[in-house]
Amino acid sequence: MLKNYLKIGWRNLKKDKTFSLLNIVGLSVAFGVAILLSMSAIYELSFDKFHTNGNQLFKVYHVAQTPKGPEASTSEPEPLAKTIREEVAGVEKTSRYLQDGTVVTYQGKELNMSAVWVDNDLFSMFSFPIVKGTQENPLSDLSKIVLSEKMATALFGEEDPIGKTVSLLIRNKPTPFTVGAVAKNMPVTSSLKFGLAIRFENHYSFQNNKDQWDARYHDVFVQLQKGVNQAQFEARSDALVNLHYKNEIENAIRDGAEANSEGHYVELNLLPLKDVHFTNFHQGYANTSRMTPYLVLSIAFLILFIACVNFVNMSIAKTTERLREIGVRKTLGAKKNQLFFQFWSEHALLLVASLGIGIGLSVVLLNSFQEMFRTNASFDVFLHPMSIGLVVVVLLIISLIAGGYPSLILSKFGTVQSLKGKAIVNGKNRVRDVLMIVQFVIAILLINGTLVIWGQLDFMRNKNLGFDKSEVIAIPLNGKIESYRAVQLLREELKDHPSILNVSGSDNALGLGKDGSRYTSIMGFDYKDRVVKTNLLMVDYEYIETLGLELVHGRSFDRQFPGDQQSVVINERMALELGEEDPLTAKIEIQDSVFFSVIGVVKDYHFEDLTKSIEPLTFSMNKDWELYYAYVKVAPNTLATSFEAVQQAWTAIEPNAEFLGSFLDENIDRTFRSEKVMATMITSGSVIAILLSCIGLFAISLLIVANRTKEIGVRKVVGASISSITVLLTKDFLKLVVIALLVATPVAYWLMKNWLQAYVYRIELSAWFFVLAGGIAILVAVITVGFKTVNAAMMKPVSSLRSE
Numbered sequence: 001m002l003k004n005y006l007k008i009g010w011r012n013l014k015k016d017k018t019f020s021l022l023n024i025v026g027l028s029v030a031f032g033v034a035i036l037l038s039m040s041a042i043y044e045l046s047f048d049k050f051h052t053n054g055n056q057l058f059k060v061y062h063v064a065q066t067p068k069g070p071e072a073s074t075s076e077p078e079p080l081a082k083t084i085r086e087e088v089a090g091v092e093k094t095s096r097y098l099q100d101g102t103v104v105t106y107q108g109k110e111l112n113m114s115a116v117w118v119d120n121d122l123f124s125m126f127s128f129p130i131v132k133g134t135q136e137n138p139l140s141d142l143s144k145i146v147l148s149e150k151m152a153t154a155l156f157g158e159e160d161p162i163g164k165t166v167s168l169l170i171r172n173k174p175t176p177f178t179v180g181a182v183a184k185n186m187p188v189t190s191s192l193k194f195g196l197a198i199r200f201e202n203h204y205s206f207q208n209n210k211d212q213w214d215a216r217y218h219d220v221f222v223q224l225q226k227g228v229n230q231a232q233f234e235a236r237s238d239a240l241v242n243l244h245y246k247n248e249i250e251n252a253i254r255d256g257a258e259a260n261s262e263g264h265y266v267e268l269n270l271l272p273l274k275d276v277h278f279t280n281f282h283q284g285y286a287n288t289s290r291m292t293p294y295l296v297l298s299i300a301f302l303i304l305f306i307a308c309v310n311f312v313n314m315s316i317a318k319t320t321e322r323l324r325e326i327g328v329r330k331t332l333g334a335k336k337n338q339l340f341f342q343f344w345s346e347h348a349l350l351l352v353a354s355l356g357i358g359i360g361l362s363v364v365l366l367n368s369f370q371e372m373f374r375t376n377a378s379f380d381v382f383l384h385p386m387s388i389g390l391v392v393v394v395l396l397i398i399s400l401i402a403g404g405y406p407s408l409i410l411s412k413f414g415t416v417q418s419l420k421g422k423a424i425v426n427g428k429n430r431v432r433d434v435l436m437i438v439q440f441v442i443a444i445l446l447i448n449g450t451l452v453i454w455g456q457l458d459f460m461r462n463k464n465l466g467f468d469k470s471e472v473i474a475i476p477l478n479g480k481i482e483s484y485r486a487v488q489l490l491r492e493e494l495k496d497h498p499s500i501l502n503v504s505g506s507d508n509a510l511g512l513g514k515d516g517s518r519y520t521s522i523m524g525f526d527y528k529d530r531v532v533k534t535n536l537l538m539v540d541y542e543y544i545e546t547l548g549l550e551l552v553h554g555r556s557f558d559r560q561f562p563g564d565q566q567s568v569v570i571n572e573r574m575a576l577e578l579g580e581e582d583p584l585t586a587k588i589e590i591q592d593s594v595f596f597s598v599i600g601v602v603k604d605y606h607f608e609d610l611t612k613s614i615e616p617l618t619f620s621m622n623k624d625w626e627l628y629y630a631y632v633k634v635a636p637n638t639l640a641t642s643f644e645a646v647q648q649a650w651t652a653i654e655p656n657a658e659f660l661g662s663f664l665d666e667n668i669d670r671t672f673r674s675e676k677v678m679a680t681m682i683t684s685g686s687v688i689a690i691l692l693s694c695i696g697l698f699a700i701s702l703l704i705v706a707n708r709t710k711e712i713g714v715r716k717v718v719g720a721s722i723s724s725i726t727v728l729l730t731k732d733f734l735k736l737v738v739i740a741l742l743v744a745t746p747v748a749y750w751l752m753k754n755w756l757q758a759y760v761y762r763i764e765l766s767a768w769f770f771v772l773a774g775g776i777a778i779l780v781a782v783i784t785v786g787f788k789t790v791n792a793a794m795m796k797p798v799s800s801l802r803s804e
Helices: 002-015 017-045 079-087 149-156 230-236 238-244 246-254 291-321 323-331 336-373 379-383 385-412 415-420 430-462 483-494 543-547 562-566 572-578 639-653 664-670 673-707 709-717 722-756 767-794 797-803
Strands: 057-066 069-073 091-099 102-106 109-113 115-118 130-133 144-148 165-170 173-183 196-199 216-224 266-272 279-282 285-288 472-476 500-506 522-526 531-538 551-554 567-571 587-591 594-602 617-620 629-634
Touching: 017 291, 017 336, 017 379, 017 673, 057 246, 069 285, 079 091, 079 216, 079 238, 102 149, 109 149, 144 149, 149 173, 230 238, 230 266, 238 246, 238 266, 246 266, 266 285, 291 336, 291 385, 291 430, 291 673, 336 673, 379 385, 430 673, 430 722, 430 767, 472 639, 472 664, 483 500, 483 629, 483 639, 500 543, 500 639, 522 587, 531 572, 543 629, 562 567, 562 594, 567 572, 567 587, 572 594, 572 617, 587 617, 629 639, 673 767, 722 767
Parallel strands: 115 196, 144 173, 531 617, 567 594
Antiparallel strands: 057 069, 057 216, 057 266, 091 115, 091 216, 102 109, 102 165, 130 173, 144 196, 165 173, 279 285, 472 629, 500 629, 522 531, 551 594, 567 617, 587 594
16 A cells, blocks of 8 residues: 555656655755754754763852942852862862963974863863773872873874873973873863863962962862752852952942842852853853754754745645545545545655755765854764654654645545535635745744844944954964063064064953963952952053054053053053042052052053953053963055064974964954854855745745636736736735735844844844845745746736636
């Protein structure tokens, strides 16, 4: 029986090649795109889920109340990890975690490695399996390090690394360590990544800060005992906070801060490890959002939905061509369930064929997809049992709805009704109309999203950030030479080059450099009986001139003034924070009992992402802190040649260090990566949604025109013009698009307005976005339907009447 069903189904597919091709093309593209998008979403949602103790692992963050509201941060003081383990019941293990790259040397070979400074418990807390060397507590010895497989191979090749001595550059001092273990390479879905792990006590800042509760610069992770939850930890940590954060609490009360709803001025909170990848801190709160992967899944679902709607509509619309077949079959004794399975097998055959082609498309497009969306997602994500189950369920639902519903409709017609060739498709088909409206609602929403997101992205790209970004090269100082000396050597190498205008350095990057490192240094100090907080930036001479910052008061750092080593320059926001009529009279306590005079004020500029408002900023030349980036300003018309000259100069200074220089506008552009991916994704979804909607609209228009051929001929005989017939055939479709536009516009406005709230600096949500989206949808519908209706209207009446 099944073989017979499939044979008849294949004959019917071959019989109507146009509709079979339209269905297969639409479904194949939808399946291929949905597979790629779902793969990307599942990959994102799987971050940090491979740890055995995952449900017990948390990242610590603290929330402090200030006169301006709550402030949240994950940067913690050195004593906190040990104190939590000793004083908070229910905590099983803790580890500090600090990312700070280093240069590793072995027998003349030098490598820059991503290093993490951690505690001994790290490898028993997290699932980073040891493949060579000490299995238990591989960092129990302060002189031991752990390498990843990739870094071990890069440094030692085929040689066994266990027991080998290597040299690590710590504060520009070579220090010997022994390789105690090699860890399996971290999964790409891990938020914690490293090439080298070393005990935290070896970090150069440890001795000075091991008892300091106000020096915060690293993360802390905890593993709770089984049965202990976040709320219990947070309640049990109150005593620790009241004891060790006493000064901070007293200062908050003195400065007029209001306690939170529970009466706390400072509290320790936990962020589940599974949420770390999806969380950012804004206005004192941990905002965890999986919007992007869920948006990707939604677009995949919507594209599949549109393709299935096309399939259902076309199947129902072609009912008239199968009515007599149904009538004859029923006359010969065919039962309703037999007819259902006959038609369902035909639809299932088409769905299976489309799925096969869609899988092939996804394989062919995988590399391009990975490059376009900058993702490491692969088909491996579908090998997980949950993913396989999800795919099977989705296919069954599609088969039952897209294939089953039309089959049910066809099998329900009565024998007499079928033999007479009468069906609802010749009248008003409300199901078809509703489905088409939903199609275009989806398409219009995606078009609106595309226009608004690209508008915001263009706004951020072109916004005046307050500094020169197109003519400044940023270079990570990743070599062995001491940072200030490296900047000075670079300055000397380039001083005779006519296109090099300035050379300087700082301890933080603007934007996101090729090395991928970013961090923020925030300092608080007492000023006139209140706490003032500022971002702190260590710089070298000529930094302000190199970036083209505008001085509004005083002067910049100058070699003619040796006292500038104990002076600072601030931005306007910091001057406002100090509240002095003349900010140049202020003195800031950057170090204990050491005051730095304010010698200048620069105009506010965006030194952080545009998702944040401009905060107080203080520039210092205190050489107790290292520089991490060199900056070179070049002449505007010599960008390519100047970049090459800078690269050559860097190679001469640091021949073993990789040159990772890039222009600041590239670095700024990298900070918009998530917006660009989202914009590209929604744009692609919009294009595909419109194309699929057009396929469905075109197919339905073919059938409608075919059913009204005789009517067209009669109207032309009695004098109807081509334009009036075209309008007659087109207006019903346009009504549906207009209804879709009226439904989609308020929804799109609400969605886009909420999305823009995440940006401090954003575009105005103009009505033109929605007018343009509606215009695109209407134009596409007119062109799609008009192609066939104009041809039908131009047909000679004799041909139209004869065709009936």
